[in-house]
Amino acid sequence: NTSITIGSTTDCTPVTIGADSSQPVIMAGPCAVESRDQLLTTAQAVKRAGAQVLRGGAFKPRTSPYQFQGLGIEGLHLLAEARTLTGLPVITEVMEPGMVETVAQYADVLQIGTRNAQNFPLLLAAGRNSKQLPVLLKRGLSSTIEEWLLAAEYVIAAGNPNVILCERGIRSYDPQTRNVLDLSCVPLLHQLTHLPIMVDPSHSTGRRELVPIMSRASIAAEAQGLIIEVHPDPNTALCDGKQSITPEQLEKIVHETAMLARMM
Numbered sequence: 037n038t039s040i041t042i043g044s045t046t047d048c049t050p051v052t053i054g055a056d057s058s059q060p061v062i063m064a065g066p067c068a069v070e071s072r073d074q075l076l077t078t079a080q081a082v083k084r085a086g087a088q089v090l091r092g093g094a095f096k097p098r099t100s101p102y103q104f105q106g107l108g109i110e111g112l113h114l115l116a117e118a119r120t121l122t123g124l125p126v127i128t129e130v131m132e133p134g135m136v137e138t139v140a141q142y143a144d145v146l147q148i149g150t151r152n153a154q155n156f157p158l159l160l161a162a163g164r165n166s167k168q169l170p171v172l173l174k175r176g177l178s179s180t181i182e183e184w185l186l187a188a189e190y191v192i193a194a195g196n197p198n199v200i201l202c203e204r205g206i207r208s209y210d211p212q213t214r215n216v217l218d219l220s221c222v223p224l225l226h227q228l229t230h231l232p233i234m235v236d237p238s239h240s241t242g243r244r245e246l247v248p249i250m251s252r253a254s255i256a257a258e259a260q261g262l263i264i265e266v267h268p269d270p271n272t273a274l275c276d277g278k279q280s281i282t283p284e285q286l287e288k289i290v291h292e293t294a295m296l297a298r299m300m
């Protein structure tokens with residue numbers, strides 16, 4: 037099994053995912069970086085709750101062009117400041133090939149979102165990033181396992197073996213949940229690939245009340261990490277508030293999933 041170290045090039049506490057690390061890696065933070073105050077408050081709170089990596093979107097792939105698009109470069113600066121403050125490595129999304137090097141200057145993990153899961157020029161650019169930063173590759177909105185693994189191959193073929201797969205739900209017909217969390221893909225992927233596998237219980241369900249139990253279910257299915265949206269005041273979030281949990285709820289998930297992983 038591939039083990040990938042996150043945060044070895046910046047001023048933070050590195051984290052390893054994959055191989056025999058028995059503790060799940062919890063990445064947590066807001067969907068979007070909204071302000072300095074919001075990000076620094078959330079970063080300290082998720083650290084206190086036990087998360088090992090801070091997430092936060094600076095460039096947001098929003099469905100409508102009239103929705104909040106993220107703070108862009110300013111968001112990257114704030115993420116770097118939050119890292120210095122907390123010692124947490126940072127993951128953030130990159131949406132275009134031409135921005136890979138810029139994002140890589142600030143991030144510890146490059147996130148490729150579901151909408152870009154088959155953006156081959158972006159995958160190649162992420163694979164060539166000069167710091168060899170790990171790439172977290174979300175499953176495409178309706179991608180098959182094979183398409184997803186071949187997308188990962190684009191990053192690897194470009195020279196970067198550090199790919200983390202992340203199941204974030206696939207599209208189906210029932211709007212009761214935002215997507216359908218395909219948990220069986222986790223054990224299946226363990227048979228098919230040596231890459232670390234994570235689950236995103238936030239985007240897969242779209243409902244905050246389902247996040248704790250699907251987090252536990254993901255770890256029971258042998259996911260090696262979780263990426264969870266956390267906001268100090270979810271109801272006022274500029275993006276994805278309905279699926280965002282509070283830092284207090286995160287702390288409980290961290291404890292429960294650590295306990296579960298120890299039992300397995």
Ligand code: PEP
Nearest residue numbers: 067149150151174204239
């Ligand atoms: C996100 O992590 O905020 C995000 C946009 O995720 P996805 O690409 O899975 O929709």
Ligand code: MN
Nearest residue numbers: 067265275276
């Ligand atoms: Mn989101």
